[in-house]
Amino acid sequence: MRGANLAVAIEFEESTEWMDVCALDDLVPWYGGCALVQGRQVAIFYLNEDGLYAIDNYDPIGKANVLHRGIVGDINGELVVASPLYKQHFSLITGQCLEKKEAHVETYAVRVVAGRVHIGVRVPD
Amino acid sequence: MQTRTRLVIIGNGMVGHKLVETLVGSAVAQRFELITFCEESRYAYDRVHLSEFFNGKNAQDLSLVAEGFYSRHGVTVHLNDKAVAIDRANKIVTSARGHEVDYDKLVLATGSYPFVPPIAGSDREGCFVYRTIEDLEAITVKAQASRIGVVVGGGLLGLEAANALKSLGLETHVVEFAPRLMAVQIDAGGGAVLRSKIEALGVRVHVAKNTTRIGAGSERLHRLEFEDGASLETDLVVFSAGIRPRDEIARACDLALGARGGISVNNHCQTSDADIYAIGECAVWNNQIFGLVGPGYQMAQVASAHLCGDAASFTGADMSTKLKLLGVDVASIGDAHGKSHGARAYTFIDEPNGIYKKLVVSAEGQHLLGAVLVGEAEAYGNLLQIVLNGLGLPEHPEALILPVSPAGAPGLGVDALPDVAQICSCNNVSKGELCAAIRAGATSLGALKSETKASTTCGGCAPLVTQILNKEMARLGFAVKKDLCEHFPHSRQELYHIVRVERCKTFEELLDKHGRGRGCDICKPAVASILAACWNDYVLQKEHAGLQDTNDHYLANMQKDGTYSVIPRVPAGEITPEKLIALGRVAKQHGLYTKITGAQRIDMFGARVDQLPHIWKDLVAAGFESGHAYAKALRTVKSCVGSTWCRYGVQDSVGLAIEIEDRYKGLRAPHKIKMAVSGCTRECAEAQGKDVGVIATDKGWNLYVCGNGGVKPRHADLFATDLDKATLIQYIDRFFMFYIRTAGRLQRTAVWMENMEGGLEYLKDVIIHDTLGIGAELEAEMAAVIDTYECEWKKTIEDPDKVKRFRHFVNSDKKDSNVIFVHERGQIRPATEAEKLLAPRARGGLNQLP
Ligand code: SRM
Ligand SMILES: Cc1cc2nc3c(=O)[nH]c(=O)nc-3n(C[C@H](O)[C@H](O)[C@H](O)COP(=O)(O)OP(=O)(O)OC[C@H]3O[C@@H](n4cnc5c(N)ncnc54)[C@H](O)[C@@H]3O)c2cc1C
Ligand code: SF4
Ligand code: FES
Numbered sequence: 001m002r003g004a005n006l007a008v009a010i011e012f013e014e015s016t017e018w019m020d021v022c023a024l025d026d027l028v029p030w031y032g033g034c035a036l037v038q039g040r041q042v043a044i045f046y047l048n049e050d051g052l053y054a055i056d057n058y059d060p061i062g063k064a065n066v067l068h069r070g071i072v073g074d075i076n077g078e079l080v081v082a083s084p085l086y087k088q089h090f091s092l093i094t095g096q097c098l099e100k101k102e103a104h105v106e107t108y109a110v111r112v113v114a115g116r117v118h119i120g121v122r123v124p125d
Numbered sequence: 126m127q128t129r130t131r132l133v134i135i136g137n138g139m140v141g142h143k144l145v146e147t148l149v150g151s152a153v154a155q156r157f158e159l160i161t162f163c164e165e166s167r168y169a170y171d172r173v174h175l176s177e178f179f180n181g182k183n184a185q186d187l188s189l190v191a192e193g194f195y196s197r198h199g200v201t202v203h204l205n206d207k208a209v210a211i212d213r214a215n216k217i218v219t220s221a222r223g224h225e226v227d228y229d230k231l232v233l234a235t236g237s238y239p240f241v242p243p244i245a246g247s248d249r250e251g252c253f254v255y256r257t258i259e260d261l262e263a264i265t266v267k268a269q270a271s272r273i274g275v276v277v278g279g280g281l282l283g284l285e286a287a288n289a290l291k292s293l294g295l296e297t298h299v300v301e302f303a304p305r306l307m308a309v310q311i312d313a314g315g316g317a318v319l320r321s322k323i324e325a326l327g328v329r330v331h332v333a334k335n336t337t338r339i340g341a342g343s344e345r346l347h348r349l350e351f352e353d354g355a356s357l358e359t360d361l362v363v364f365s366a367g368i369r370p371r372d373e374i375a376r377a378c379d380l381a382l383g384a385r386g387g388i389s390v391n392n393h394c395q396t397s398d399a400d401i402y403a404i405g406e407c408a409v410w411n412n413q414i415f416g417l418v419g420p421g422y423q424m425a426q427v428a429s430a431h432l433c434g435d436a437a438s439f440t441g442a443d444m445s446t447k448l449k450l451l452g453v454d455v456a457s458i459g460d461a462h463g464k465s466h467g468a469r470a471y472t473f474i475d476e477p478n479g480i481y482k483k484l485v486v487s488a489e490g491q492h493l494l495g496a497v498l499v500g501e502a503e504a505y506g507n508l509l510q511i512v513l514n515g516l517g518l519p520e521h522p523e524a525l526i527l528p529v530s531p532a533g534a535p536g537l538g539v540d541a542l543p544d545v546a547q548i549c550s551c552n553n554v555s556k557g558e559l560c561a562a563i564r565a566g567a568t569s570l571g572a573l574k575s576e577t578k579a580s581t582t583c584g585g586c587a588p589l590v591t592q593i594l595n596k597e598m599a600r601l602g603f604a605v606k607k608d609l610c611e612h613f614p615h616s617r618q619e620l621y622h623i624v625r626v627e628r629c630k631t632f633e634e635l636l637d638k639h640g641r642g643r644g645c646d647i648c649k650p651a652v653a654s655i656l657a658a659c660w661n662d663y664v665l666q667k668e669h670a671g672l673q674d675t676n677d678h679y680l681a682n683m684q685k686d687g688t689y690s691v692i693p694r695v696p697a698g699e700i701t702p703e704k705l706i707a708l709g710r711v712a713k714q715h716g717l718y719t720k721i722t723g724a725q726r727i728d729m730f731g732a733r734v735d736q737l738p739h740i741w742k743d744l745v746a747a748g749f750e751s752g753h754a755y756a757k758a759l760r761t762v763k764s765c766v767g768s769t770w771c772r773y774g775v776q777d778s779v780g781l782a783i784e785i786e787d788r789y790k791g792l793r794a795p796h797k798i799k800m801a802v803s804g805c806t807r808e809c810a811e812a813q814g815k816d817v818g819v820i821a822t823d824k825g826w827n828l829y830v831c832g833n834g835g836v837k838p839r840h841a842d843l844f845a846t847d848l849d850k851a852t853l854i855q856y857i858d859r860f861f862m863f864y865i866r867t868a869g870r871l872q873r874t875a876v877w878m879e880n881m882e883g884g885l886e887y888l889k890d891v892i893i894h895d896t897l898g899i900g901a902e903l904e905a906e907m908a909a910v911i912d913t914y915e916c917e918w919k920k921t922i923e924d925p926d927k928v929k930r931f932r933h934f935v936n937s938d939k940k941d942s943n944v945i946f947v948h949e950r951g952q953i954r955p956a957t958e959a960e961k962l963l964a965p966r967a968r969g970g971l972n973q974l975p
Contacts, residue, residue, distance in 0.1 A: 021935060022935040022936050026935050028667075029671065030671035031670060031671040031678075034934050034935065035934060035935050036934045036939060041934075047643075050643070058943070062685070063181055064685065064944075065687055065933075065941050066683070066687040069675040069678065069687075069734075070675065071649050071671070071672070071673075071674065071675075072643075072671070073612075073642070073644040073648075074643045075611070075645060076611070077642070079643070082645070082646035084674065085683065085685070085687075099571060101191060101575075102185075102191060104192065
């Protein structure tokens with residue numbers, strides 16, 4: 001699992017534009033931060049050696065921009081964040097909600113370059 | 126390999142989609158090539174919950190089709206394309222966009238359309254029906270510029286539409302042709318109760334009114350004219366006068382129709398052409414149409430089985446319904462009108478509470494034939510099962526509808542039901558199927574729902590499904606697991622002892638030695654609470670910050686829109702005029718909504734995360750401390766005014782309340798703890814409803830423990846009498862520490878004590894008689910917590926690094942644009958989703974009071 005995020009980053013390399021959002025030090029390990037990326041709110045989670053993850057900040061069930069303020073952990077081995085509003089879990093890897101199959105959030109590529117966190121924005125062809 | 130059967134489905138509504146879902150999930154899915162025509166601009170959505178559109182659900186929330194589902198299964202969908210003709214001889218379907226598709230088998234799932242009575246003027250602008258998302262969008266837009274709305278039709282859907290108009294802020298009227306509401310489902314008595322309940326909610330009901338014409342109004346846009354000469358002016362009209370099957374395409378190709386329309390089908394759902402099936406609301410079986418989704422789903426299953434070559438028959442469906450209309454429970458079961466030969470009835474009416482219940486029983490009184498429930502429909506599940514399974518009636522059938530005595534409802538538990546009993550009528554799931562799924566491992570309600578689909582449509586069967594789950598689990602002898610969660614094979618109590626004994630200081634350490642994985646939102650806050658109770662470190666310290674629930678993390682309570690509320694401590698509810706003014710000033714300055722809470726203090730709502738440190742800087746400067754309303758911790762010590770002012774008071778209750786609130790403030794516990802002190806036996810502080818309550822006597826203080834309000838109120842038990850203050854405090858110290866040591870996660874004191882072997886007497890032994898010899902230890906542990914108290918907010922605003930965390934964005938000072946307020950009664954409140962739709966102008970930024 002640890003390498004997973006790196007693979008995502010490489011896969012997107014060609015069609016991805018990277019946006020510098022903050023220093024790695026600005027993030028609290030095992031907690032979320034929220035970045036504004038081209039008008040979208042992106043929740044970023046820094047899980048020490050488990051890597052960095054980024055998903056939509058908007059909770060489609062609670063209908064508020066709060067996911068970065070949820071508790072992160074794992075459920076049956078899947079890294080998740082629990083929405084602080086009604087506690088549904090969203091996979092940090094796929095964005096899928098574990099409790100409600102219709103609920104799903106976007107995931108984004110993240111990388112760290114020289115201590116700075118970059119979010120991948122897919123460039124339309 | 127066999128060539129594939131090309132199956133064309135006309136209509137992608139609830140039932141059409143169900144057919145696709147059933148077919149692609151079948152063992153022989155490969156045999157079919159599926160093509161479907163969908164007249165609407167979106168894939169199938171949940172029409173049953175359409176009205177939730179006004180509670181903030183959008184088209185995507187209502188969708189029944191998971192993203193990519195159709196393409197994954199190779200289903201071709203012609204979206205936004207209506208099938209207009211069927212050439213049966215050559216087996217070709219033609220669409221409005223000019224597609225010509227030949228078929229081997231064809232299924233019609235065209236649903237129905239809302240019937241608009243032939244009234245002159247019914248086509249004026251501002252007249253709507255209530256069937257699709259587009260209808261609701263149009264109503265929303267029109268409502269913006271309207272003050273009054275009228276629903277024509279007082280049936281089930283009419284009342285649902287009335288609720289929608291009301292929630293859009295319109296003065297709402299319902300006009301019904303019949304002499305009562307919901308004439309099809311309920312009888313006159315039920316109709317009268319329903320009417321008075323609905324009128325009490327502010328909806329005007331006009332029954333026995335035949336609308337003859339709609340013309341221009343003098344004050345409002347329209348005037349409705351009635352046969353009796355009366356009239357009613359309105360800006361908006363919604364017609365909800367019943368549905369008609371959409372049989373036009375079948376009619377044009379000469380398929381047999383029912384006497385009053387609808388496409389005739391046999392027991393396999395085949396029409397008069399054996400290669401064409403009809404299912405759902407467009408089909409008529411045995412001269413009956415079925416305007417509910419449950420029977421439609423059954424037809425989809427029958428047609429699917431028949432197409433796959435299996436024997437399956439549709440043999441009619443139960444039309445019982447249970448609904449919540451404008452907040453009023455309404456249910457009708459079986460022969461609600463007592464039309465069966467010789468039927469007799471029992472009726473119960475409770476006018477003050479607006480409850481009406483009727484049982485219809487067979488001539489000999491042995492069987493239940495039907496029932497009507499208005500105002501309270503808890504018995505629905507039970508009664509329906511009795512009717513459907515023909516179970517015998519108890520000796521006194523009236524007991525089934527009489528108010529429940531404290532001894533509990535009589536009646537038939539789920540045990541009495543046979544395995545074939547259909548529990549979920551929407552999805553046709555029997556008790557036997559539920560039990561089998563439970564045995565196969567679906568041991569939570571969530572798992573059971575996704576495994577069997579039971580309770581996923583109207584939800585009416587949820588209480589029964591839960592009962593069956595619990596019974597079956599008990600029967601299988603599942604021990605209730607005490608493990609906190611998948612990460613720790615220990616109970617909260619065991620973890621507490623481990624933390625104490627090993628002097629464990631962080632979550633990481635505990636997880637490394639005693640757990641597995643990375644933790645979750647169950648174990649992290651639970652461990653954080655244990656660590657705080659044992660060592661009282663600052664909760665936002667680096668090692669602890671990520672463990673905290675958002676409320677503890679931001680030291681405020683998250684509200685529905687992601688903003689927070691702020692409650693400063695007001696010990697015992699005593700507050701100086703200066704401090705009251707200070708609170709008002711701070712709230713005004715930061716644009717917050719204020720409310721007096723149910724616990725003698727003041728709550729300020731609508732604070733964005735970036736505002737919190739600023740608000741607290743002002744509050745701390747004015748002498749306030751954190752009220753810990755966000756924490757599982759001591760909340761308040763409520764007090765009455767006591768002997769200082771009150772002519773009956775025998776002790777200074779305010780003085781004592783302040784002293785103990787200061788003593789225990791910040792104390793973290795398995796759940797929140799609440800206290801109160803009353804100055805005499807009149808008990809104005811409601812101390813007997815608290816975890817710890819104190820009531821003054823002329824000799825000292827009586828101590829009560831383990832009470833609470835809330836979900837399951839419980840009166841506190843008298844624990845010790847006429848105590849002096851030192852002893853009182855000694856007992857409370859021991860009581861709280863013993864609770865913190867031994868209670869389960871999120872267990873309040875009452876539940877903790879009730880689950881304790883020996884109960885109250887044992888607790889008295891431990892606390893008063895110190896039979897475990899731990900009294901001194903408990904007191905010392907409490908003293909350590911009290912000595913290390915710091916106001917978390919004061920500490921936070923003094924640390925620039927911590928203040929930095931209170932930003933919405935790491936890379937911008939912009940505000941969250943989804944936080945939108947509107948004004949009501951002179952203050953702000955969060956905009957509803959419907960209001961956000963109406964006010965796109967407000968989207969860009971905050972609309973706050975200055
Ligand atoms: C603000 C307030 C209502 C009000 O406007 O008056 C309130 C608001 C909430 N209560 Fe309460 N309760 C408030 C007094 C009460 C009272 C009355 C009292 O304390 O005297 C009770 C019943 C007494 C009791 O607890 O024994 C009460 C019983 C509950 C319960 C049910 C607890 C139970 O054991 O059954 C919950 C749910 C829970 O804690 O799990 C709850 C939970 C909540 C939550 C935290 C729900 C949530 O998770 O968002 C609400 C937070 C709103 C907010 O952010 O402020 N609230 N709540 C009151 C704050 C009091 C304060 O100054 O701290
Ligand atoms: C507000 C509301 C509340 C309801 N509440 C409940 C409830 O609580 N419980 C309950 O059991 N039922 C309820 N119902 C009824 C339930 O929604 C219907 O029984 C169910 O949707 C019927 O499914 P269907 O597929 O037969 O029809 P529909 O869902 O109407 O689907 C038919 C689809 O076929 C399309 N179509 C028609 N003709 C063509 C054509 N020629 N070419 C292409 N497409 C075509 C239509 O546009 C439509 O999308 C409610 C309905 C409404 C409107
Ligand atoms: S009673 Fe319910 S809605 Fe009211 S404040 Fe308490 S939790 Fe919130
Ligand atoms: S009866 Fe409607 S979901 Fe079960």
